[in-house]
Amino acid sequence: MRIGIVCPYSWDVPGGVQLHIRDLSEHLVREGHDVSVLAPSDDETPLPWYVVSAGRAVPVPYNGSVARLNFGFLSAARVRRWVHDGDFDVLHIHEPATPSLALLACWAAQGPIVATFHTSNPRSRAMIAAYPILQPALEKISARIAVSEYARRTFVEHLGGDAVVIPNGVDVGFFAEAAPKREWQDGTIGFIGRIDEPRKGLPVLIKALPRILEALPGTRLLVAGRGDEEEAVAGLPAELRGRVEFLGMVSDEDKARLLRSVDLYVAPNTGGESFGIILVEAMSSGAPVLASDLDAFAQVLDGGEAGQLFAGGDPDALADAAVGLLGDPARRAELRERGRRHVRRFDWSTVGADILSVYETVTDGATSVAPDERTGLRARFGLAARE
Known part of the structure; x- marks a missing residue:
């Protein structure tokens, strides 16, 4: 044809x-x-x-x-x-x-x-x-x-x-078979998206980060995407800015490796989303997903069965959910398995x-x-x- x-x-x-x-x-x-x-x-x-x-x-x-x-x-x-x-x-x-x-x-x-x-x-x-x-x-x-x-x-x-x-x-196999990267493992939260587009939600995640680091000081945030990095962390206390690592634009291969490496993938988007392809990619990679409760995200995550939802736009709700998941390996393993099963339809x-x-x-x-x-x-x- x-x-x-x-x-x-x-x-x-x-x-x-x-x-x-x-x-x-x-x-x-x-x-x-x-x-x-x-x-x-x-x-x-x-x-x-x-x-x-x-x-x-x-x-x-x-x-x-x-x-x-x-x-x-x-x-x-x-x-x-x-x-x-x-x-x-x-x-x-x-x-x-x-x-x-x-x-x-x-x-x-x-x-x-x-x-x-x-x-x-x-x-x-x-x-x-x-x-x-x-x-x-x-x-x-x-x-x-x-x-x-x-x-x-x-x-x-x-x-x-x-x-x-x-x-x-999504090519589920491409993400599922990616090799984790050692330096992106151990207490890491992942975010992928345009840094300077507010609806992608990075400001919400940055506001939640102090509470996350207070509970889990060893946590790091890995950010992949284009935008003004200094402006993105301007609201963080100076002593916490080193806990955010900016990777810039990454290749498809490195995106898959990043998602395979992180302990938690966070999608803090605030609106304007009709689907949420990054959630599917994260589930394909086996990353536990924490996402804002946008209608489209809830649908992709099977109503919260294949990933955890939090009140969109609320940094405190994000922080509470992230701390809970990072401190509960069994819950993260459960989300990984549910995500792997659910993602086959995509x-x-x-x-x-x-x-x-x-x-x-x-x-x-x-x-x-x-x-x-x-x-x-x-x-x-x-x-x-x-x-």
């Missing part, structure tokens, strides 16, 4: 959507499909062979963060040429409600379109205001996927229709098969399905009605 995938966000700034698209593309290639990805990127960014650059992106505030998007007349021309030359059996567009390549691809495409919605934002004024512009493009979509129930809810409330929930995928062997089922249903091959069965498939995958 010839599959075109559109990434709305710049390839050179890693994020959950970009990583999902990368891993999906590589899974599809391994399965024997012909895949091309169109994405914004800076000229100097090294790209995988299957990624086509649509040009440089510009930063735009979006959903409590800053997204790097590409939009305009030149971009539209590049999208039309890529769609025409690709002659795809199916076009898979991510975040088509953003003013980006995804929306441009919706306008340009003629064949079957699958759209994945990642955003969770129950009160998006921008999405409501943009609906009259979005509607003609969205009506061309053949099937809709949401990465979580909360992303599905955002789509339904703002844009109408429905979507099937297929979660983000492996690409399952997630990729579900996405391929959607592709197959919207392509011409679906015409061989009996009419009554096809109706059931359309209902399952949130497909647009066809005459």
Whole structure:
């Protein structure tokens, strides 16, 4: 199958959507499909062979963060040429409600379109205001996927229709088989995320750290991600700042090794999350997970069975939970085992098969399905009605 995938966000700034698209593309290639990805990127960014650059992106505030998007007349021309030359059996567009390549691809495409919605934002004024512009493009979509129930809810409330929930995928084996790193072990808490993005929650964790260190003085916090390191620890007493080690941006291999090494992984995010891929990666690595009680995180962690939840935004609640877990090896071992069992449903062997089922249903091959069965498939995958 010839599959075109559109990434709305710049390839050179890693994020959950970009990583999902990368891993999906590589899974599809391994399965024997012909895949091309169109994405914004800076000229100097090294790209995988299957990624086509649509040009440089510009930063735009979006959903409590800053997204790097590409939009305009030149971009539209590049999208039309890529769609025409690709002659795809199916076009898979991510975040088509953003003013980006995804929306441009919706306008340009003629064949079957699958759209994945990642955003969770129950009160998006921008999405409501943009609906009259979005509607003609969205009506061309053949099937809709949401990465979580909360992303599905955002789509339904703002844009109408429905979507099937297929979660983000992870190569569970890659994380499970990583080798721990000795210097990252023994009394360590891990955090991975953009340091200077408040909703990722590092300020909450930093505020909790003095109470954690008071109870367990040997604890260290390992932080992987880009941002201003000095500003991140400015609120800590000077004598405690040495207990925080900044690793900067890490490779995928070192991320897996970090998660395999820590005694506890903490996700203190404060909002704007539709899924929580880092939680799945942590569980795949066997790290016990402590996460804020965001709805999306609770769903990923099986309601708190596969990881412990604390009251989001509350440093004292985080500190109490972290001290309790770090002092209870048996409880951490229990969370590790539950996480390992639960995470299997997120492996690409399952997630990729579900996405391929959607592709197959919207392509011409679906015409061989009996009419009554096809109706059931359309209902399952949130497909647009066809005459």
